[in-house]
Amino acid sequence: MTYAKLLLAFCLAAIQLFAAPVQAQSAAATATLSANEAASRLRVVPQRLSKLYLQTRLNIDRELSTVRIQDGIKQFDGLLAVVQRSQPSGKAQTTLLTIETQWAKMRVDLLELPNDAVAQRLSADAEQLAAAAQLLSTQLDADPSPISRLADMALRNDMLAQRMARLYMQVKAGAGGNQSADIEKIRKEFADALTALSEAPQTSNTIRSNIDLARLQWGFFEAAVGTKGWDEATVRNVATTSERISQVLSDIASSYRKMRA
Numbered sequence: 001m002t003y004a005k006l007l008l009a010f011c012l013a014a015i016q017l018f019a020a021p022v023q024a025q026s027a028a029a030t031a032t033l034s035a036n037e038a039a040s041r042l043r044v045v046p047q048r049l050s051k052l053y054l055q056t057r058l059n060i061d062r063e064l065s066t067v068r069i070q071d072g073i074k075q076f077d078g079l080l081a082v083v084q085r086s087q088p089s090g091k092a093q094t095t096l097l098t099i100e101t102q103w104a105k106m107r108v109d110l111l112e113l114p115n116d117a118v119a120q121r122l123s124a125d126a127e128q129l130a131a132a133a134q135l136l137s138t139q140l141d142a143d144p145s146p147i148s149r150l151a152d153m154a155l156r157n158d159m160l161a162q163r164m165a166r167l168y169m170q171v172k173a174g175a176g177g178n179q180s181a182d183i184e185k186i187r188k189e190f191a192d193a194l195t196a197l198s199e200a201p202q203t204s205n206t207i208r209s210n211i212d213l214a215r216l217q218w219g220f221f222e223a224a225v226g227t228k229g230w231d232e233a234t235v236r237n238v239a240t241t242s243e244r245i246s247q248v249l250s251d252i253a254s255s256y257r258k259m260r261a
Contacts, residue, residue, distance in 0.1 A: 030078040035086035036140040036148075037257065038079040040155045041250075042099065042133035045076045047162035048246065049110055050119075050126035051239075054169035057114040060232070060239050068243075069110055076103065083136070092139040099132045120175050126166060130159055143260075146202050151256035157193045157214075158249040160186045161221070165242035168225050172235055187222065194218070197252070207255050214248045217241050 033041070049072045055065040080103065088096055106125040112118045137152070164186045170176025197203060198211045221241040227234045 030075065030082065033079070033082050035083045035088065036137055036142065037151070038082035039133055039137040039140055040152050040253075042076065042079050042083070043130045043137070043159040044155060044162055044246065044250075045072055045079065046103075046106060046126040046129040046133075047159055047166050048072060048242075049076070049106070050122040051162055051166035051169055051242065053110060053114065053122050054119055054166065054173050054175075055239050057116070057119050057173050058169065058235060060236050065239075073107060073110060076107075083140075086140070088136075088140060090139075092136060095132055095136040095139060099129060099136065102129050102132065116173070116175055119170070119173060123166065123170055123175070126163075130163070145260065146200070147256050147260040150197060150200055150202060151253045151260075153193050153197060154249050154253040154256065157190055157197075158246050158253070160190050160193075161218070161242055161245045161249070164190075164225065165221075165238055168238055169235075172230065183225065190218065202256075202259070204255070204259070207252055210248055210252050210255070214245055214252070217245045217248065221245060 030038070049069055052065045052069045052072065056062045056069075080099070083096060102125055106122060106129065109118050109122055109125070134156075141148070164183055167176060167179040167183055167186075171179055194211060194215055198208055203211070221238065224234050224237040224241065
């Protein structure tokens with residue numbers, strides 16, 4: 001085994017070791033979020049859920065993916081409840097209604113046994129919900145401060161990583177066609193945003209260390225996504241590293257939020 005493969009195996013083992021506690025912390029903190037912050041996080045969840053469903057379709061960590069789908073449904077419900085309690089009005093109210101309607105459909109499909117037709121619907125739902133949540137986040141944004149902008153950028157990168165993993169899983173499931181153009185756009189935006197986060201004067205050394213960790217995981221993730229053909233271990237690496245990236249970026253966004261409080 002080469003040194004590079006040994007290093008990758010070590011990092012993936014660390015990912016699996018720390019994955020569960022971070023997810024639990026994220027769920028526990030949902031109730032303290034503002035409506036805008038909850039809407040920002042709503043962008044991420046549908047992309048991740050669609051990715052997880054595709055993993056069950058590909059028989060990649062099926063039991064774990066199924067558990068994470070159930071947890072993700074609860075997470076979206078919790079985030080949506082935060083926004084609903086804020087009772088948005090005007091255009092934000094209309095956007096929220098769109099999200100509620102789309103989510104009701106997606107929620108039902110997520111409980112279906114893995115099949116291609118549902119996987120395709122979920123991928124379309126993920127795109128629509130992410131776009132609607134992005135719009136809602138903008139409509140609810142009452143804090144234009146640099147710290148809020150950085151937190152939002154970290155969460156958008158989380159969404160981008162989940163979207164890239166979902167597109168990859170679509171292709172591997174034979175339901176995605178050629179996604180290379182979209183994947184390349186995501187690569188560039190993600191890398192540019194990481195640089196902007198790292199170089200921002202508001203970014204603390206602790207946050208910068210987490211950004212460096214996200215960049216390291218992104219390197220492994222990119223390498224796996226770029227691998228041609230079918231290899232179950234590589235697909236599993238994409239699944240695992242995309243989860244770890246999500247956890248790190250969620251932590252980064254939470255750290256910025258604490259600085260603002």
